[in-house]
Every structure is written in structure tokens, then in C-alpha cells.
Amino acid sequence: MSEFWESLRRATPARIGLGRAGNSIPTAEVLAFGAAHAAARDAVHLPLDVHALVEALDGLALGTPRVVASAAPDRTTYLTRPDLGRVPGADLELGRGGAEMAVVVADGLSAEAVAKHAVPLLENLVPLLDSATTVAAPVVATQARVALGDHIGRALGARLVLVLIGERPGLSSSDSLGAYLTWDPRPGVLDSARNCVSNIRPPHGLDHATAARTIAGLVAGARALGATGVTLKDGSFTAPLPGATTTATDRF
Amino acid sequence: MRYRQSLHGHGFEFDGLVEVLARATPLRSGDILAGCAARSDTERVAARMLLADLPLTTFLEEQVVPAESDDVTRLILETHDEDAFAQVSGLTVGALREWLLDAAARRDTAALTAVAPGLTPEMVAAVSKIMRNQDLIAVAAATEVVTGFRTTMGLRGRLATRLQPNHPTDDPSAIAASILDGLLLGSGDALIGINPASDNPRTVADLLRLVDEVRLRYEIPTQSCVLTHVTTTIDLIEAGLPVDLPFQSIGGTQGANEGFGVTLAMLAEADEAARSLARGTVGDEVMYFETGQGSALSTGAHLGSGGRPVDQQTLEARAYGVARAFRPFLVNTVVGFIGPEYLYDGKQIIRAGLEDHFCGKVLGVPMGVDVCYTNHAEADSDDMDNLLTLLGVAGCTYVMAVPGADDVMLGYQSTSFHDALYARQVLGKRPAPELEEWLASAGLLDPDGSVRDIDPATTVLKELAR
Incomplete structure (x- = not known):
């Protein structure tokens, strides 16, 4: 790459100043693009290592983790039928635990994001919650979309559900985790009634400690207000949320 | 309106133009998700055969989305140019495909420009469903929208x-x-x-x-x-x-x-x-x-x-x-x-x-x-x-x-x-x-x-x- 572009490349993640091979992109850059696309595709298609995740979650001493699957039997169905990823594949037999908040760790569109960030995020988050916010034993969910958490939260009798889920991978961000908070979880909750903290992905995106503080603030706000979603943003919790959005999209 | 078509000894029935159009569409995941895709390849082709025989006037008579509840339908009907439509008003969907390909082969850009205001989106969507990729390319290449x-x-x-x-x-x-x-x-x-x-x-x-x-x-x-x-x-x-x-x-x-x-x-x-x-x-x-x-x-x-x-x-x-x-x-x-x-x-x-x-x-x-x-x-x-x-x-x-x-x-x-x-x-x-x-x-x-x-x-x- 020419000297002219070197400093500009440091100022933006955009693929500028690639140079030319005739009218096309030079070989090294074509391969770099291929490598980034491969990482993103692997994040989508490689299955979550459920055993390793359960073991790591067990280390948090929140109770023995449980595992549930959505109604999408495989990845292809998951990708083409978002409706099936939003409902459980079988009756949920989780037992009502009486905890205030359910925690669901879901593969979503990036198992890599979940494997890397879910446990350290929870390690940071749990100490920040006030003593009244009891946390249920984590539930690992596979072939899952955000709304599956509504069924799990309901089954556990929780007032709040926190879903940590792998976000759709970008070319330069295959390991981005999203956190969705929903008050009074039950089937049929609208996406606009959730709060979302996205792009949890140190060192490039939000770091675990900052994301945990933001989520803890949202949890406190939700409990004070008795709601999540647009009202929580506009009302009790108005601190800036770096990398956060409040209206969940239907991507999940 | 119920439409019927048989193919390979099977009878197919479609509930309205809306279902004929959906079943005739080349396979895509969104139509499966919506629950309107053809359930077999044979059904898809049967729907296309039926569609090809429909007069273009059908699309002015039977609404795909009801006008009373949809302002896009009303806009489409209000902006429909009867004069421009006149030259193709006697055609079926299948004949429109041939008319378009003929105009394209003659490089008759003026004819394609002239007919455009007379065609509704539903007519054009319908004809596209019975066109191969090369048809879509050939006709589009002959149009000019400046x-x-x-x-x-x-x-x-x-x-x-x-x-x-x-x-x-x-x-x-x-x-x-x-x-x-x-x-x-x-x-x-x-x-x-x-x-x-x-x-x-x-x-x-x-x-x-x-x-x-x-x-x-x-x-x-x-x-x-x-x-x-x-x-x-x-x-x-x-x-x-x-x-x-x-x-x-x-x-x-x-x-x-x-x-x-x-x-x-x-x-x-x-x-x-x-x-x-x-x-x-x-x-x-x-x-x-x-x-x-x-x-x-x-x-x-x-x-x-x-x-x-x-x-x-x-x-x-x-x-x-x-x-x-x-x-x-x-x-x-x-x-x-x-x-x-x-x-x-x-x-x-x-x-x-x-x-x-x-x-x-x-x-x-x-x-x-x-x-x-x-x-x-x-x-x-x-x-x-x-x-x-x-x-x-x-x-x-x-x-x-x-x-x-x-x-x-x-x-x-x-x-x-x-x-x-x-x-x-x-x-x-x-x-x-x-x-x-x-x-x-x-x-x-x-x-x-x-x-x-x-x-x-x-x-x-x-x-x-x-």
C-alpha cells in the first residue's frame, strides 16, 4: 500500500486505498476479504460448544445451567424460518425458580460471540446488581432468537429476562454479542418493548465492564419503572449508552 | 374468484389472483416464510400456465390488495393510463411476454417507453414470473429511462x-x-x-x-x-x-x-x-x-x-x-x-x-x-x-x-x-x-x-x- 493511504487506513476501518491490479483488486486484498468472509460464515455456521459453555457458566455459581433448543431443528431451517427460532422445540420443564431475573445465553447468529463474551460479561454484571435482583440459573439456548427468551423467562416465573445472543456477523466483526432486556417476559412481547445493548466485542466494540454497567443501569431502571423498551429510554434511564440501541430490530 | 388448472393429471385450484401470482413465483425463502409459495414444482408451473392465459384486463378488475384499505392500490389505479394501455389491452400475460420480447428484438425503445404508463405493477410482476432470466435481461436492455x-x-x-x-x-x-x-x-x-x-x-x-x-x-x-x-x-x-x-x-x-x-x-x-x-x-x-x-x-x-x-x-x-x-x-x-x-x-x-x-x-x-x-x-x-x-x-x-x-x-x-x-x-x-x-x-x-x-x-x- 502506498504511503499516501497508510495514514488514512489507520483513520477508518473502510477498505480504502487497496491499489489496483488492472481494474481489479490486488491479490493480497482479495485474500484478506476472503478470510474475513470465512470468519463471518464460520461464526454463523459452526455450532455452539454447548458443553464448554455450560461448564463455564457453572463456574459463575448461579445454579446449574440448563439447556433448551428452539423449534428450528438445524441451521438451514434456523436461517430461513425466524419464527421457529423464537419458540421452544418442546415443553419447557425448567420449574419456577422464584428468581427476579432469568438469564438466557443464546447462540443467535454467532456462536463465537457467545463463546467469547457471555461468561466474562456475566462475571462483570452479577456484582453490579442490587441484592433484590436475584438471578436464576442460566439457560443455554440453541438455534435461538431473542424472543425464545420470552418463553424461558415466563416458564421460570421471572420478572425480567436478559438474553445474551450472538449478533449477525459483519465482515470485520464476527464476534459481536448483543444483550436484550425484557420486562414481564411472555410470548408475544413486541420488539419495541425491549432494550438492547449491542456491539459487545472488546477490544473493538464495547468492553465487558462498560456493557455490564450499562445493563445493570437498565435493570435498575426497568425495576423502578416496571417496564422496558421505549419508555425506559425516555423515562428513568437517560444516561448515554455507548454502542447501544433501544429498539430491537427483527434481525433476531 | 377461484382459478383452476390441471397439469400431469393433477388438478390445482387457486383462491384468487393473489394466490395464482404467489404460486407462479420462482422459489424463494420469503414466500415460504409467508406461507404462499408453490408446494411443488408442478404446482408452480400449473400456476404459470394459468397466469399466462389470463387477460391483462383481469388485473384492472381483480385487486391483489384491496383498494378500500390500501392507498398504494388506489394510487396505482388512479395513475393507470388507459390510452397507453390500449395497445396491449387485448393481450394475455403470455402474449405480453411475447410482445415485450418482440419489441426488444426490434430495439423498439419507443414502444416500450410508450406502453409503460399503461402497465400496472401487478401486470409487470405477472409477466416477469413467466419469463426466464434471459427474457428479463433482453427486455430491460431495450428500455431507456433517462x-x-x-x-x-x-x-x-x-x-x-x-x-x-x-x-x-x-x-x-x-x-x-x-x-x-x-x-x-x-x-x-x-x-x-x-x-x-x-x-x-x-x-x-x-x-x-x-x-x-x-x-x-x-x-x-x-x-x-x-x-x-x-x-x-x-x-x-x-x-x-x-x-x-x-x-x-x-x-x-x-x-x-x-x-x-x-x-x-x-x-x-x-x-x-x-x-x-x-x-x-x-x-x-x-x-x-x-x-x-x-x-x-x-x-x-x-x-x-x-x-x-x-x-x-x-x-x-x-x-x-x-x-x-x-x-x-x-x-x-x-x-x-x-x-x-x-x-x-x-x-x-x-x-x-x-x-x-x-x-x-x-x-x-x-x-x-x-x-x-x-x-x-x-x-x-x-x-x-x-x-x-x-x-x-x-x-x-x-x-x-x-x-x-x-x-x-x-x-x-x-x-x-x-x-x-x-x-x-x-x-x-x-x-x-x-x-x-x-x-x-x-x-x-x-x-x-x-x-x-x-x-x-x-x-x-x-x-x-x-
Whole structure:
């Protein structure tokens, strides 16, 4: 790459100043693009290592983790039928635990994001919650979309559900985790009634400690207000949320 | 109305035009998700046979989406030109296919232009369903939809690009660096169009000023757009900001447009406000619309007559019916952006891209295509190369041009500055005449019409990198 572009490349993640091979992109850059696309595709298609995740979650001493699957039997169905990823594949037999908040760790569109960030995020988050916010034993969910958490939260009798889920991978961000908070979880909750903290992905995106503080603030706000979603943003919790959005999209 | 068709000894029955259209549609995941796709290949072909025999007048008599509850249907019926329709009013859908292919073979662009206002989106969607990819290409290539602002779009032998310099935090110097890269590679004749990461009107205003200053400073004949909600743009026009093209995402039903927070009256207001500024030099079309198959379904606004799901391609064609009513400068179908639950793989994306381009052009809309895919779709750069090449042959007005094909703000892959150079090279296409002249004056144009590979540090544009 020419000297002219070197400093500009440091100022933006955009693929500028690639140079030319005739009218096309030079070989090294074509391969770099291929490598980034491969990482993103692997994040989508490689299955979550459920055993390793359960073991790591067990280390948090929140109770023995449980595992549930959505109604999408495989990845292809998951990708083409978002409706099936939003409902459980079988009756949920989780037992009502009486905890205030359910925690669901879901593969979503990036198992890599979940494997890397879910446990350290929870390690940071749990100490920040006030003593009244009891946390249920984590539930690992596979072939899952955000709304599956509504069924799990309901089954556990929780007032709040926190879903940590792998976000759709970008070319330069295959390991981005999203956190969705929903008050009074039950089937049929609208996406606009959730709060979302996205792009949890140190060192490039939000770091675990900052994301945990933001989520803890949202949890406190939700409990004070008795709601999540647009009202929580506009009302009790108005601190800036770096990398956060409040209206969940239907991507999940 | 119930329709019946038998094939291979099986009888098929369809509940209304809405179901015939859906069952006749080439396979795609979005129609399966909506529950309206054909349940077998034989059923699909039976529906196509039935469709081919339907008189075009059927589409004026039987509504796919009821007019009483949908203002897009009312707009389509109100703007239907009976005189233009007269020359094909006796034809069936199958005969219309042959009429279009015959006009294309005679290179009778005038006939295609003349018939456009007489065709409804549903008629054009219907005929596309019985056309092969080569038919879609041949007919689109024979159409000519010319519009202008500071550059002229849609001339034969030209392929324009939208320079798309997006950045995840709207950083002005990073955006300027991407604009510089694109200009040096001959992109930006359709527009310089930024998707801002923030909807904040102040950010949008800053970006509008940034692009306008670049344009004026280097006397670049192009137009800019910061893609934000049309009501924000109207406010910015009133505040005196340099708005060239108002943008809006639109859909094929009233409900889909409500999902985008937009009404037909708002679009008319934006068109009028931007036109009143008279900032164009070679033409006065101002609206920039984006569409995409699946947008109605994603907001649950895809139901038609009898509460039946309408297939996503028919709804997409109806979105062009909306666009056409506002004389747009450019329309862009963002074909692979929405994800695999609507278009699963490269085959489905390529087919949809060709359908959208064909339907837009035959309806008289200045159609461009964002040749793109997401990382959870079964598609890659090779599929995009195929679609880009096919669209180039089909005479596509413009495509996107993103640094290295990687949109670092929206998180998807489109076509690159280099891709546009490739397409122009292999297809003998050139940029819009106004930008071509500017490239020559800036020393960027080779005598053979290609863009020269020169050291950026030697051009006046290098100051953009500060």
C-alpha cells in the first residue's frame, strides 16, 4: 500500500486505498476479504460448544445451567424460518425458580460471540446488581432468537429476562454479542418493548465492564419503572449508552 | 374468484389472483416464510400456465390488495393510463411476454417507453414470473429511462455508481477519505450517498455540508444524499441546508409504508420542497427511493385480498408503482440486504435482482440495484460478480460502489469501486457524460475511456485526505 493511504487506513476501518491490479483488486486484498468472509460464515455456521459453555457458566455459581433448543431443528431451517427460532422445540420443564431475573445465553447468529463474551460479561454484571435482583440459573439456548427468551423467562416465573445472543456477523466483526432486556417476559412481547445493548466485542466494540454497567443501569431502571423498551429510554434511564440501541430490530 | 388448472393429471385450484401470482413465483425463502409459495414444482408451473392465459384486463378488475384499505392500490389505479394501455389491452400475460420480447428484438425503445404508463405493477410482476432470466435481461436492455439532476442517468452505454462512503461513527475525515478513494476510481456519477449511523438531524446536516463542500470545491458534477427519514430531510430543507435528493425507503402496501413511518403525502411534500430549490442543472428529478423484496413481510404488512399473503416480488413491483408517481431521479432495490429468510442464496438473489430491474424499467422507473449479500446468506463475491455482469448486460442504470465492497457501517457486502471498473471494461460502458468530462479535466481519464491508475498525491483531490 502506498504511503499516501497508510495514514488514512489507520483513520477508518473502510477498505480504502487497496491499489489496483488492472481494474481489479490486488491479490493480497482479495485474500484478506476472503478470510474475513470465512470468519463471518464460520461464526454463523459452526455450532455452539454447548458443553464448554455450560461448564463455564457453572463456574459463575448461579445454579446449574440448563439447556433448551428452539423449534428450528438445524441451521438451514434456523436461517430461513425466524419464527421457529423464537419458540421452544418442546415443553419447557425448567420449574419456577422464584428468581427476579432469568438469564438466557443464546447462540443467535454467532456462536463465537457467545463463546467469547457471555461468561466474562456475566462475571462483570452479577456484582453490579442490587441484592433484590436475584438471578436464576442460566439457560443455554440453541438455534435461538431473542424472543425464545420470552418463553424461558415466563416458564421460570421471572420478572425480567436478559438474553445474551450472538449478533449477525459483519465482515470485520464476527464476534459481536448483543444483550436484550425484557420486562414481564411472555410470548408475544413486541420488539419495541425491549432494550438492547449491542456491539459487545472488546477490544473493538464495547468492553465487558462498560456493557455490564450499562445493563445493570437498565435493570435498575426497568425495576423502578416496571417496564422496558421505549419508555425506559425516555423515562428513568437517560444516561448515554455507548454502542447501544433501544429498539430491537427483527434481525433476531 | 377461484382459478383452476390441471397439469400431469393433477388438478390445482387457486383462491384468487393473489394466490395464482404467489404460486407462479420462482422459489424463494420469503414466500415460504409467508406461507404462499408453490408446494411443488408442478404446482408452480400449473400456476404459470394459468397466469399466462389470463387477460391483462383481469388485473384492472381483480385487486391483489384491496383498494378500500390500501392507498398504494388506489394510487396505482388512479395513475393507470388507459390510452397507453390500449395497445396491449387485448393481450394475455403470455402474449405480453411475447410482445415485450418482440419489441426488444426490434430495439423498439419507443414502444416500450410508450406502453409503460399503461402497465400496472401487478401486470409487470405477472409477466416477469413467466419469463426466464434471459427474457428479463433482453427486455430491460431495450428500455431507456433517462433522468437528470447534475448528471444524466440511464443513457445507453453508460453505467453509473452511487459512491457509498459510510462510516460506523459518521467520522467526517474517514468519510472524506472514502469519497476520495471513490472519485479516484471514477465512482460517484449517480450520487454520493451516505447512510448515516445516527439519525440525529445535526449529524445529517454536518454530512450534507461536508459532501456539498467537496462537490463545490472540486466542481464535481454529481448530487448528494444523506439517507435519513423524509420528514427529517423536509425540516433540513426548511432550515436552508444544501439538500439535492430527498431519500425514502418505500414498500408496496400502505402498511409497509406505515412501517417506514411514511405516507404518500409526505413523499409529495418532499418532492415539491426539493424541486423548489432548483439545485439541478441538467434535470429536475429529485427523489431517491430504496426498496427490497421482503420489506412488507418483515413488518407484517404483506396481506392482500381475502387476507391471503401476497408474494414478495409482486409487492416489490407495487413499490415501483409508488416510486413512479413521484418522478424519481433514481430508485435502488437493495436486493440481498434483507437476509436469507427472504432470499436464501446466490440463485435467489440473482433472480430477484433481475426481476426487480426488469419490473422497474418496464414500468418506466430509473432502476439501479444494490448487488449485495449478508454473511448469513448462502452467497459470496462470485454470486455478486454474476449478478453485476448480468445487470450490466441488462442496462442497469447504476450500482453501488463501496470501498473494497465492505460496508463497515451497515455490515453487509455490496459492489466496489473496482467492480464498477470491471463491469465498464468488459461491457464497454462509460460513466455518465458529465462526470466523464470532469474525470478528463482532472486527468483521471485515459484516452480509451478507462480510469487511469495515478498516484493520489499528484492530484488536486489529495487535499480531501486532510
